Amino acid sequence: MIFKGCGINIITPFTDTNEVDFDSLGRLVDTYLKAGAQALVLGRTTGEFYAMNDNEILEVIGFVVKRVNKRIPVLAQTGLNDTARSVVLSIRAKALGLDGLILSAPYYSQGNELGLISHFKSIALAGGLATYIDNDPDRTGLNLEPALVAKLADIPNIVGIIESSTDLDHLVELAPLASYEFTIISGNDKTMLASLSMGASGHISVLANICPRPIFSIYDKFVAGDIAGARQVQNDYLKPIKLMSLDVNPIPVKTAMNMLGYEVGNFRLPLHPMDPDKAAQIATFIMDTGLEKL
Numbered sequence: 001m002i003f004k005g006c007g008i009n010i011i012t013p014f015t016d017t018n019e020v021d022f023d024s025l026g027r028l029v030d031t032y033l034k035a036g037a038q039a040l041v042l043g044r045t046t047g048e049f050y051a052m053n054d055n056e057i058l059e060v061i062g063f064v065v066k067r068v069n070k071r072i073p074v075l076a077q078t079g080l081n082d083t084a085r086s087v088v089l090s091i092r093a094k095a096l097g098l099d100g101l102i103l104s105a106p107y108y109s110q111g112n113e114l115g116l117i118s119h120f121k122s123i124a125l126a127g128g129l130a131t132y133i134d135n136d137p138d139r140t141g142l143n144l145e146p147a148l149v150a151k152l153a154d155i156p157n158i159v160g161i162i163e164s165s166t167d168l169d170h171l172v173e174l175a176p177l178a179s180y181e182f183t184i185i186s187g188n189d190k191t192m193l194a195s196l197s198m199g200a201s202g203h204i205s206v207l208a209n210i211c212p213r214p215i216f217s218i219y220d221k222f223v224a225g226d227i228a229g230a231r232q233v234q235n236d237y238l239k240p241i242k243l244m245s246l247d248v249n250p251i252p253v254k255t256a257m258n259m260l261g262y263e264v265g266n267f268r269l270p271l272h273p274m275d276p277d278k279a280a281q282i283a284t285f286i287m288d289t290g291l292e293k294l
Contacts, residue, residue, distance in 0.1 A: 002099055002100050002130045002159070003038075003039050003073050003075065003100065003132075003160075003183070003201075003202050004035070004071050004183070004201045004202050005038030005039065005132075005186065005202050005203075005207060005219060006038055006039075006202065006203045006208070006215060006216045006218075006219040006220075007037055007038055007040060007072075007073075007075075007202065007203070007205070008032050008039075008040055008202050008204070008208045008209060008212060009041040009044055009046040009047065009187075009204050009205065009206050009207055009209075010025075010028055010029070010032065010040055010041065010042065010046070010047065010209060011028075011046055011047060011048075011209055011250050011253060011254050011257065011264055012047045012048050012049075012052070012060060012201060013025050013028065013046075013262075013263070013264035013265050014264070014265035014267070014268070015265055016211075016265065018265075018266075018268060020052075020056060020059065020060060021263075021264070021265055022063055022222065024158075024262070024263055024264055024265070025060070025064070026063070026064060026067055027262075028209075028262070028264075029064055029067045029068060029209075031294050032212060033068065033071060033072070034207075034294075035216070036108060036212070036216055037072060037208070037210040037212060037216070038072055038073075038202075038216075039072055039073045039074070039202070039204075040064060040068060040072065040073075040074050040075070041074075041075050041076070041077075041204050042060060042061060042064060042074065042075070042076040042077065042103070042119060043057070043076050043077025043102065044077050044080075044102065044104070044134065044136075044187075045136075045248075045249045045250065046206050046249055046250045046253070047060075047077070047250075048062075048250065048267065048268060048271070049077050049080075050179075051105040051267075051268035051269070051271070052078075052268075054085070054088075054089055054092075055076075057076075057089065057095060058089070058092055060076075061074075061076045061093050061096050061098055062096040062097075064071070064076075065096055065097045065098055065099075066097075067197070070097075073099040073100060074098060074099050074100075075098070075099060075100040075101070075102055075132065076093055076098055076100075076101065076102060077101075077102040077104060077134070078090040078093050078098075078101045078102070078103070078123070078127065079101065079102065079103025079104050079120070079123050079131075079134070080104060081104075081106050081107055081108065081109070081133075082125065083118075083119045083122055086103070086123045087122055087123050087127070089101060089202075090123050090126060090127030090129070091126055091127060091128075093127070093129075093262050094127055094128055094129050095189055098129065099126045099129070099130070100129055100130040100131065100132060100134050101122055101123070101124070101129050101130070101131045101132070102131075102134050102162065103120055103124070103131060103132070103133055103134060104134045104136070104140065105133070105134065105135060105136070105137075105139055105140045105142045105144055106119060106140070106142065107139070107140040107142065108141075108258045110140075110141070110142045113148055115146075115180065116148065117148070117151060117155075120133060120152055120155065120158065121152075121155045124155055124157040124158050124242055124247075124281065125155075125156060125157060125158065127157065128157065128206075129157065130157060130159045131157045131158045131159060132159065132160045132161060132162050132185065133149070133152055133158060133160075133162070134161075134162045134163040134164070134187070135149075135161055135164060135165060136162075136164065136165070136187065137165050137167075137284030138164070138165070138166075139164075142166065143167075143170065144161070146170070146173040146174050146177065146231075147197055149161055149174060149177060150177055153177055153181075153182040156274055158182075158214075159181065159182060159183060159184075159287045160182055160183035160184060160185055160201075161174065161177075161183075161184055161185065162185045162186075162187040162204060163184055163185065163186060163187055163188075163195065163200070164187035164188045164266050165188070166188055166190055166191050168191070168194060171184075171194065171195060171198050172198065174198075175199045178199035178200070178201070183200075183201045183202065184198075184199055184200040184201065185200060185201065185202045185203065185204060186200045186202070186203040186204070187203075187204050189205055189206060189207045189215070189241045189244070190238075190241050190242075192205070192209075192215075192218055192219075192234065193218060193222065193230055193231060193234045195226075196218075196222050202219075203215075203218075203219055206244055206249060206250070206253055207237065207240055207241055207244055207253070209253050209256075210240075210253060210256050210257055210260060210291065211237070211240070211291060212294070213238070214233055214236070214237055216232075218230045218233045218234050219243045221233065221237070229238065239285065240285060243256075243281060243282050243285055244256075246274075246278045246281065246282070247274050247275070247278055248271060250267075251267060251271055251272075251273075251274050252274065252282060254266075254267065255273075255274045255279050255282055256282050256286065259282065259283055259286055260286065260291065260292065261293045262293060264279065285294070
């Protein structure tokens with residue numbers, strides 16, 4: 001097990017010409033290390049890897065790995081829709097010093113059960129690193145059933161699942177799979193505390209891009225046995241969690257970061273700047289709460 005605690009699924013900043021802004025990325029990494037992040041996660045929808053080519057993805061991975069310098073684990077999404085592409089990307093990412101792989105469930109052409117098992121097994125074995133399966137049915141259209149996850153847990157190198165579904169019934173059925181060898185990681189800020197209570201050993205947060213310390217405190221309070229305190233913080237941050245769902249991820253969180261002065265740029269199509277009325281809700285929250293850049 002390489003990841004336990006609370007990590008940040010960091011955004012990928014872009015310049016005015018829509019190239020990766022490595023100066024901004026470096027500042028973000030330094031900020032989150034100082035804030036106490038226990039892992040940094042690259043890619044997934046938050047990092048916009050789906051809109052980047054392989055060389056760009058590997059440049060981001062290599063840059064962050066070097067910047068972090070083994071102080072905390074760095075995980076990255078190298079499992080995409082194409083098995084062959086994912087295998088090559090994973091092998092190259094390992095050579096850069098990455099600590100763990102994240103494999104998204106295939107979307108559009110999803111495959112049957114045997115195809116899915118072969119897909120994940122091929123990438124995990126070739127990559128040769130601790131590997132997490134990412135279950136995010138709202139975005140992929142594919143919900144990995146617990147019976148399938150149990151089979152994946154037997155594959156060498158597959159050490160856990162990032163569960164982003166808000167379906168608590170599904171989480172309850174996954175919970176018995178949790179062990180030292182196979183961990184459940186919460187991937188949705190809304191269900192963070194519920195996931196921890198059902199045996200999740202860690203959490204990957206989007207909201208922590210703008211307010212890491214309160215999100216980290218939910219985990220810290222929970223493991224310290226202060227369940228009421230963890231619940232209070234979770235309840236206090238329900239509003240910004242909901243605000244992060246006003247538009248397609250990472251549009252809301254990047255919009256908030258730019259408002260706070262992080263200068264992370266815009267998005268790559270098909271993403272588009274946020275509707276002004278929705279952006280105004282985020283601006284109001286920032287002003288009302290006095291939220292500031294770290």
